[in-house]
Amino acid sequence: MAPEGIRLLGRQRDGWRRPSRYSAFGLVRHGLGRAEWPRAWQEHDLSSGYDVVIVGGGVHGLATAYYLAANHGITNVAVIDKGYIGGGGSGRNTAIIRSNYLTPEGVRFYDRSVKLYESLSADLNFNVMFSQRGHLTLAHNDGSLRTMRWRAEVNKLEGIDSEVIGPEDIKRLVPFMDVSTDTRYPILGALYHPPGGIIRHDAVVWGYARGADARGVHIHQNTELVGIETVGDRVVGALTNRGRIATPVIVNCTAGWATLVADMVGVRLPIVTHPLQAAVTEPVKPFLGPVVVSGTLHVYVSQTDRGELVFGASTDPYPSYSMRGSLDFTEELAGHVLELMPSIAQLRVLRQWAGLCDITPDFSPVMGVTPVGGFFVDVGWGTYGFKAGPVAGEAMAELLATGTTPENIAGFDLARFAEGRLVGEKGAAAVGH
Numbered sequence: 001m002a003p004e005g006i007r008l009l010g011r012q013r014d015g016w017r018r019p020s021r022y023s024a025f026g027l028v029r030h031g032l033g034r035a036e037w038p039r040a041w042q043e044h045d046l047s048s049g050y051d052v053v054i055v056g057g058g059v060h061g062l063a064t065a066y067y068l069a070a071n072h073g074i075t076n077v078a079v080i081d082k083g084y085i086g087g088g089g090s091g092r093n094t095a096i097i098r099s100n101y102l103t104p105e106g107v108r109f110y111d112r113s114v115k116l117y118e119s120l121s122a123d124l125n126f127n128v129m130f131s132q133r134g135h136l137t138l139a140h141n142d143g144s145l146r147t148m149r150w151r152a153e154v155n156k157l158e159g160i161d162s163e164v165i166g167p168e169d170i171k172r173l174v175p176f177m178d179v180s181t182d183t184r185y186p187i188l189g190a191l192y193h194p195p196g197g198i199i200r201h202d203a204v205v206w207g208y209a210r211g212a213d214a215r216g217v218h219i220h221q222n223t224e225l226v227g228i229e230t231v232g233d234r235v236v237g238a239l240t241n242r243g244r245i246a247t248p249v250i251v252n253c254t255a256g257w258a259t260l261v262a263d264m265v266g267v268r269l270p271i272v273t274h275p276l277q278a279a280v281t282e283p284v285k286p287f288l289g290p291v292v293v294s295g296t297l298h299v300y301v302s303q304t305d306r307g308e309l310v311f312g313a314s315t316d317p318y319p320s321y322s323m324r325g326s327l328d329f330t331e332e333l334a335g336h337v338l339e340l341m342p343s344i345a346q347l348r349v350l351r352q353w354a355g356l357c358d359i360t361p362d363f364s365p366v367m368g369v370t371p372v373g374g375f376f377v378d379v380g381w382g383t384y385g386f387k388a389g390p391v392a393g394e395a396m397a398e399l400l401a402t403g404t405t406p407e408n409i410a411g412f413d414l415a416r417f418a419e420g421r422l423v424g425e426k427g428a429a430a431v432g433h
């Protein structure tokens with residue numbers, strides 16, 4: 001990735017003039033010298049008014065701000081976060097990117113995001129280290145094999161590279177995997193999705209922040225939304241711990257905290273917040289190509305560019321706002337991982353952590369308008385929302401700029417829960433993320 005990153009740094013794709021320190025030569029000179037690195041985004045005083053206030057400085061809030069400025073020229077925009085940008089799920093996730101979903105709506109939507117991620121380093125002039133190393137979802141019983149076939153067919157109809165493969169092909173892709181038939185959960189096959197992979201999550205957050213800031217967006221960290229002012233059924237102001245902002249538009253991009261913000265205007269969301277944990281090992285030489293997921297064993301694993309193995313599982317079974325790891329999780333995770341790859345038994349776990357996931361009944365997001373004028377939502381991202389950051393930002397920006405809901409998010413509206421139009425993605429979005 002490094003040579004590509006350096007090459008991209010010199011490129012002028014959008015007419016925005018970059019300071020000479022961003023050229024390849026400038027980078028080397030800067031790296032060898034003692035000068036301080038420039039700040040990637042500025043600090044500003046809180047203005048008394050903005051055209052749009054985006055609450056939540058994760059990938060969704062920042063991408064929405066970036067595309068508002070880059071695609072629509074709307075720059076009098078504030079992104080406020082009660083902590084630091086990327087401090088929510090966006091800096092805690094395991095960064096799996098894929099589009100092999102179950103419903104045609106889901107597949108088309110996530111595929112647009114994969115396409116945006118493919119050109120994101122060039123578009124942002126910032127290396128986001130997208131590594132399309134393939135994604136394998138294992139089937140250990142007839143039921144899951146049937147779901148894999150179903151997904152493969154829907155994927156192919158939508159033009160997505162995705163197929164069911166057998167144990168021999170799995171062994172070829174992941175030689176360390178135990179595909180023998182005498183295990184507790186023998187592997188019958190897998191859904192193989194070559195364009196899937198992993199990305200550097202904080203680079204995505206920082207890249208969008210830098211791009212939005214360069215176009216005039218104000219990013220306010222340590223700025224908490226504590227109330228929303230309305231007149232009639234319209235938003236007129238955002239109340240924060242740093243003062244009032246006059247604004248006709250507030251966008252809720254707060255993921256795990258989404259219902260708390262929606263409560264401020266009396267909008268009820270069908271969302272329950274659960275913690276999700278993950279863990280990482282010490283680094284070892286590269287040996288694992290694709291991302292491997294097992295829904296039956298409730299576990300997935302990938303190897304980062306640094307060589308660490310990143311593990312995740314399903315959400316903790318109870319609703320909570322706690323972001324602490326638990327011993328239960330580590331024990332269960334280790335047991336399941338070793339059933340798949342017994343040879344890594346000596347690897348040491350270095351860290352574990354948790355983030356908050358806003359889960360909807362159909363495992364699809366809630367996006368668009370609400371009954372309160374000027375109050376928009378981009379929430380319900382559960383365990384799978386990082387991959388959707390670019391497409392969600394692009395679509396929300398279009399909605400805010402034009403007043404018309406883009407076709408690719410029309411099915412994710414809030415009204416679907418009352419009207420019984422669910423977009424059921426549980427078969428593709430639970431442990432698989």
Ligand SMILES: Cc1cc2nc3c(=O)[nH]c(=O)nc-3n(C[C@H](O)[C@H](O)[C@H](O)COP(=O)(O)OP(=O)(O)OC[C@H]3O[C@@H](n4cnc5c(N)ncnc54)[C@H](O)[C@@H]3O)c2cc1C
Pocket residue numbers: 055056057058059060061080081082083084085086087088089090091092093094095096097223224225226253254255256257261276277278312353354355356357378381382383384385386387388433
């Ligand atoms: C362990 C783990 C693994 C995951 N793995 C994957 C994966 O592999 N692939 C994938 O696609 N997704 C994954 N996810 C899900 C993904 O992380 C989230 O869906 C996504 O990051 C949500 O992004 P966001 O921008 O909507 O919210 P967040 O990144 O959570 O940002 C919300 C922000 O809102 C701020 N906020 C909250 N309340 C307020 C307030 N009142 N005022 C101001 N600011 C406020 C918070 O401080 C926070 O920074 C995972 C999640 C976890 C926890």
